[in-house]
Amino acid sequence: MLIETDKRLALQAYEQILNLVLSGQAKPGMMITERRLAETLNMSRTPIRDALLMLEGEGLLIRQGRSGLQVKQMRIEDYMDALQIRQLLEPEAARLAAGHMPPEILGALEADLKDLLHSATAPDGKPDRGSVRDVDDRLHDGIGEAAGNPQLAQIIRTLRRQTQIFDLRSIPERFEVTCQEHLDIVTALRDGRADDAADAMRQHLAHVRDSIIKRLAR
Template identity: 70%
Template sequence: MLIETSKRLAQQAYEKILELILSGEAEPGEMLTERRLAETLDMSRTPIRDALLMLESEGLLKRHGSRGLQVKQMRIEDYMEVLQIRLLLEPEAARLAAGHLTAETISDLRKRLHDLIDGAEKGATRPDREAVRAVDDGLHGAIANMAGNAHLAQIIHSLRRQTQIFDLRSIPERLTSTCQEHLALIDLLEQGKSEEAAEAMREHLDHVRASIIRRLTPQ
């Protein structure tokens, strides 16, 4: 029971610190200390320490000597290298996951994607990045989890966390096109079309990469 409580608290601390990083409240290069985080999050230092180790192992934090852990500054070269690995792994995950996502998961993802598209078409205020990220995580996470390989899912999860920091800061929102690509991918996954799903995932990630290149290439 004590071990379960400790793990639960560490996971809660992990989620809270991760949100600080992804929201930009904890900026690239900023040093994160157990004491300050414990005060900010109103938690004890033990789960904070465990959470920081988890984030370090995922490549989101970098140890900086005796000073502690620093939020990693993601360079474009880092992003492209990680995305290249994702291009190798995630199409295969989509191929393996085809036909295995639950009807409930598919229905929920479709609804949330259509809601985002409807909001954009109606000229609503800019969608909350957290909501957009949650849908993106929901789809890519479900595919990784249903590929039938826990190690593959863990690697994809870690790689996505690393590129997500760059996504939120440096590339434009591809909201409508991304949602449409995701909806097409969901259709293929639901129909169990494994090879087509793999190709759709590859094209989606290629489009993400192309959007970054366009954004960063001088006009």
């Protein structure tokens, strides 16, 4: 029971620290220490230490000798390299996952995506970034898990963490298009159309890449 409690606390710490990084509160180049985080998150240092090790393993934090860990300054070259690998792996993961994701999970994703689209078209609509990232995580991570290869799922999760630093803040014009692309992926997965699921994922990631390139060229 104690081991399970420790694991749960470490995962809670992981999610909270990850949110600090992805939300920009912990900025690229910022030094992170166990003591400061323990005070900020009101947690003991043991789960904080375990969470930092996980984030270091995913490449979001870089160890700087005895000084502690530093939030990685993601170069655009790093981003494009990670995205290129995602383009190789995630379409195949979607192909393997087609017909194997639980209908209730896909149904919830479809409903949430439609809600996000509706919120964006409302007069005072402004999609909540936390909700956007939650849906994105549930879809892409769910595909990785449903593909039936735990190592593939972990590799994809790690790559996504690295590319999430460049999220929809960088390309806000992609919001509605991204939601529609995700809906296309969900539909193909639900119908068990493996080739269509792979094609939809491939097109989605290619459009993300093209949008980033277009933004950089401005």
